[in-house]
Amino acid sequence: xxxxxxxxxxxxxxxxxxxxxxxxxxxxxxxxxxxxxxxxxxxxxxxxxxxxxxxxxxxxxxxxxxxxxxxxxxxxxxxxxxxxxxxxxxxxxxxxxxxxxxxxxxxxxxxxxxxxxxxxxxxxxxxxxxxxxxxxxxxxxxxxxxxxxxxxxxxxxxxxxxxxxxxxxxxxxxxxxxxxxxxxxxxxxxxxxxxxxxxxxxxxxxxxxxxxxxxxxxxxxxxxxxxxxxxxxxxxxxxxxxxxxxxxxxxxxxxxxxxxxxxxxxxxxxxxxxxxxxxxxxxxxxxxxxxxxxxxxxxxxxxx
Amino acid sequence: xxxxxxxxxxxxxxxxxxxxxxxxxxxxxxxxxxxxxxxxxxxxxxxxxxxxxxxxxxxxxxxxxxxxxxxxxxxxxxxxxxxxxxxxxxxxxxxxxxxxxxxxxxxxxxxxxxxxxxxxxxxxxxxxxxxxxxxxxxxxxxxxxxxxxxxxxxxxxxxxxxxxxxxxxxxxxxxxxxxxxxxxxxxxxxxxxxxxxxxxxxxxxxxxxxxxxxxxxxxxxxxxxxxxxxxxxxxxxxxxxxxxxxxxxxxxxxxxxxxxxxxxxxxxxxxxxxxxxxxxxxxxxxxxxxxxxxxxxxxxxxxxxxxxxxxxxxxxxxxxxxxxxxxxxxxxxxxxxxxxx
Numbered sequence: 001x002x003x004x005x006x007x008x009x010x011x012x013x014x015x016x017x018x019x020x021x022x023x024x025x026x027x028x029x030x031x032x033x034x035x036x037x038x039x040x041x042x043x044x045x046x047x048x049x050x051x052x053x054x055x056x057x058x059x060x061x062x063x064x065x066x067x068x069x070x071x072x073x074x075x076x077x078x079x080x081x082x083x084x085x086x087x088x089x090x091x092x093x094x095x096x097x098x099x100x101x102x103x104x105x106x107x108x109x110x111x112x113x114x115x116x117x118x119x120x121x122x123x124x125x126x127x128x129x130x131x132x133x134x135x136x137x138x139x140x141x142x143x144x145x146x147x148x149x150x151x152x153x154x155x156x157x158x159x160x161x162x163x164x165x166x167x168x169x170x171x172x173x174x175x176x177x178x179x180x181x182x183x184x185x186x187x188x189x190x191x192x193x194x195x196x197x198x199x200x201x202x203x204x205x206x207x208x209x210x211x212x213x214x215x216x217x218x219x220x221x222x223x224x225x226x227x228x229x230x231x232x233x234x235x236x237x238x239x240x241x242x243x244x245x246x247x248x249x250x251x252x253x254x255x256x257x258x259x260x261x262x263x264x265x266x267x268x269x270x271x272x273x274x275x276x277x278x279x280x281x282x283x284x285x286x287x288x289x290x291x292x293x294x295x296x297x298x299x300x301x302x303x304x
Numbered sequence: 305x306x307x308x309x310x311x312x313x314x315x316x317x318x319x320x321x322x323x324x325x326x327x328x329x330x331x332x333x334x335x336x337x338x339x340x341x342x343x344x345x346x347x348x349x350x351x352x353x354x355x356x357x358x359x360x361x362x363x364x365x366x367x368x369x370x371x372x373x374x375x376x377x378x379x380x381x382x383x384x385x386x387x388x389x390x391x392x393x394x395x396x397x398x399x400x401x402x403x404x405x406x407x408x409x410x411x412x413x414x415x416x417x418x419x420x421x422x423x424x425x426x427x428x429x430x431x432x433x434x435x436x437x438x439x440x441x442x443x444x445x446x447x448x449x450x451x452x453x454x455x456x457x458x459x460x461x462x463x464x465x466x467x468x469x470x471x472x473x474x475x476x477x478x479x480x481x482x483x484x485x486x487x488x489x490x491x492x493x494x495x496x497x498x499x500x501x502x503x504x505x506x507x508x509x510x511x512x513x514x515x516x517x518x519x520x521x522x523x524x525x526x527x528x529x530x531x532x533x534x535x536x537x538x539x540x541x542x543x544x545x546x547x548x549x550x551x552x553x554x555x556x557x558x559x560x561x562x563x564x565x566x567x568x569x570x571x572x573x574x575x576x577x578x579x580x581x582x583x584x585x586x587x588x589x590x591x592x593x594x595x596x597x598x599x600x601x602x603x604x605x606x607x608x609x610x611x612x613x614x615x616x617x618x619x620x621x622x623x624x625x626x627x628x629x630x631x632x633x634x635x636x637x638x639x640x641x642x643x644x645x
Contacts, residue, residue, distance in 0.1 A: 034545075036444035044441055048455040051517055055458060057481070058470050069473070074481045120365040129358035135366070142373060144566070144631065146574045148600060149620045150376030152383055152613050156393045157376070173372035176365045204346075207357035236463035238577045239600075243608060254465040261469055262586050268473055275466035282461040290454030297457070297518065298525035 055279070061272035062086070069268045085273035089260065093270075094249065095277050098256035103281075105171055105241075105252060106234040112175040113230045114223050121184025122215045126197055136185070143178040148239055158244055169244040170252065174234065180226055187222035188215070225296030228289060235282060253278040377624070384617035393613060403618035413619070415594050416602040419504065423579075423598060424572030427508035432564055435516050436557075439523035440549055453524075456517030464577035468510055472582050475506045497584065503596040510578045515571070519564050526560040527553060558641055566634050573623055573630075576600035599623050 036044075063082035064075050089095045123129070124136050154173055163169040192215065200210045216223075241252045251259060260266075260274045286293065384403055386396040407413045442452060459467065474481045475496040483493035496506045534552045543551065554561075575598045579590045588605040590597025597605070599619060607616030 034444055036441065036446045040441045040444055040446070044438070044446075044452050047438055048452060051456050051459050051513070054467070054470050054474065054513065055462065057474070058466070061470075061473065070479050072479055073484050074479060116364045116368075119361040123358040123361035127358040127361070129355075132358075135362060139365075139369075142369070144570055145373075145377060145624070145627065146570060147373070148574045148576065148603075149624050149627075150373065150380055151603075152388075152607060152617045152620060153376035153379040154372065155607075155613070156383075156388075159393045172368075175372075176368040178369065178373075181365055201350075201354075204350075207353050207361075211361075232461060236461075238464045239574075242577075243604075254463050257463075257465045257469065258581065261581065266584075271469050272473070275469050279462050279466045283458065286454060286458055286461050290457070291450055294450070294453045294457060294521060297521050298528075 055283070058272050058275050058279070061269055062276045064269050066267045066269050081269060082273070085269050086277065088270055089274040089277055093260045093274060094251055094256050095253075095260075095274060097249075098251050098253045099277065099281075101167055101250065102235055102253040102278075105167055106231045108171050109174050109234040110227045110231040113177045113180045114227045116176045117180030117184045117226060118188075118215065118219050118223055119211055120181045121186075122188050122192075122211065122219070124181065124185040125189040126192060126194060139178045139181050143182060147173075151240065151243060154240070155243060163244075165245055165250050167250070170237070170241045173240070174237070177230065180230065183226055184219065184222060188219055191222070192218045222299075224292065225299065228285075228293055229296060232282060232285075232293075380617045380620050380624070383614060384621045386614050386617075388613040388617070390608060390611035390613055396614075399614060403615045404622075406615065407618055407622065412594050412597070412602065416590075416597050416599045419590070419594075419596055420573060420575065420598045420600075423504050423508055423511075423575060423596065424569060426504055427511035427575075428565070428568040428572055430508075431512045431516050432519060432561070432568065434512070435519035435564075436523055436554075436561075438516070438520040439527055440553065442520065442524050443527045453521060456520060458517075459514045460518045462514065464510075464514070465581060467514055468578050468581040471506065471510045471513070472584055475509075475582075476584075497582075497591065498593075498595070500593075500595040503582070503591055507575075507578050507582055507596050510582070511572075511575070515568070519568070522564060523557060523560060526557050530556045559638075562634065562638060562641065566630070569630055570627060573626060574600045576604065580604070 059082075060075055060078055061069055062085050064079040065081050068075060068079065124132065124139075158164055158169045163172075196214055196218075197210055200214050205213065236254065237252075238254045241255050242258060245251050245255050257271075257274050257278050261271050383396065385399060385401070387399040387402070388396050438456065442449065446452065475483075477483065477493065477495045477497065480493075480496070482496070486493060494502050496502045530553065534556070535548055538548045538552050579596050579598050579601045580588055582596070583589070583591060585592070588597075588601055588609050590601050599622070603616045603619040603623070606619060607613050
């Protein structure tokens, strides 16, 4: 039940090594078994540089001044204005509030998505009830419908509830996710042996106790993955927060960032400092949990 | 969890004292009436639990989903038949098909539809092809393979807002890094914002940058599930690495490729943040000439800039119909794929 994807490469060392007549340098094993050549590394490094460069350049631009960014050639190395810009973004553009707000929103949404997805996914994977298949089809069908399409009625509801500019306006509508339910169902139908549940029933455990003592422990790796993916998604959510948190004063990170770029004379280095502030927490998480996140996405791909 | 020994199923009724909630008929024992009642109560509770708790477990999801997913989606269709203004969003006036007929005559709507399609193609096709190639390379035995995987996924951690603002600066006409690089190789700078194709390419670049690595990992996962023997027999037949990629890897990945095409297409139809923030003028028109305004952005402009929520609903409903068409085409395609295999 490890989160990391089991790598087939290392799994069959005992398989007979056949040497094919072709296939370059006599290594005739399957494609994936081949070592990468110099060109492979060159292309991958190039691609990695392309992936990382805009982020590095964000930091470079954030460490310069607006005047310097309006000169040729563009700066290629760090300057000395980083902390000045960060300070201005933090205090002048609600970035501090925004960071706190986004953490609260993403944390709540991730926790609730994981909890509700796990119990619903368990019911779909292991329990018998009427309408189960119809309900499951409904869940899968709506996985593909973008929330953007429902935005007008959502706005009306939020206006009626007088939630505009309050965090619950962006939290409550995203507390559950169809993808999460489907993801947990797929995981639990494989990872949780039905005998385990039956055994617990024989012991007289109620369904709630089974959830707590059997399902949660078995689901923990998938819950971690779903939690991380949901957190990232919620952190970066843009459309709905942008509409629901319109007025100044109580934005999420992405909304504050937009506000920063919408002044009459936008200060580009300041905008880049804001972009850096908004991205840094997730980048740190990627450095710490990158392996798990990669594993989670690949796992979701195989099962989804 | 000790009750299942499995060897003597006939005597496996749980000891009464430990909570015999299992629905087994009591074995022949001295019928103590109090004991019997307790057992009945337990077994009733057990049956009740087994019968109803599944609904309780799926209920939270479906309640929230109905309230904030299904209901708003359907209500969008209802609102699209009304005149609703942002200034008073709870006041609705019946308008029939007026919103739709206005869209039909609206040149900006058709432009947005066209832009959504072209940006969708420019961003999706190169993205998925590159992802396939990168996944193929990552599937080799590599040093630091985990580093590469995490590194190509970092754009996924960057928000639409941050990424777009950075790219808007990189694509700047006068001081942007891209034009400066073009100048280094002796090419003229390009006014990325104001050309139709150039602006759409720039917007697509942001999408490609953010999602290629993510899709590469999805392909990589699928590639690792391709059975080894397929490659071995292809190699025995004398297939080169390229031939193996074309005739073993790609066909095995067809369902995954279809999946990513669908997901990317859906993503493309709702493109919003990129064309909004790429515009340094700060308006929602998608350029002075609406040259990169997408349907998502057009919906926002109609609803929250021009204050016509009813018309915005009509655009949303149109997008929904387009998605249904895509889903139908996909289902058709998937069925043919299954038949051909």
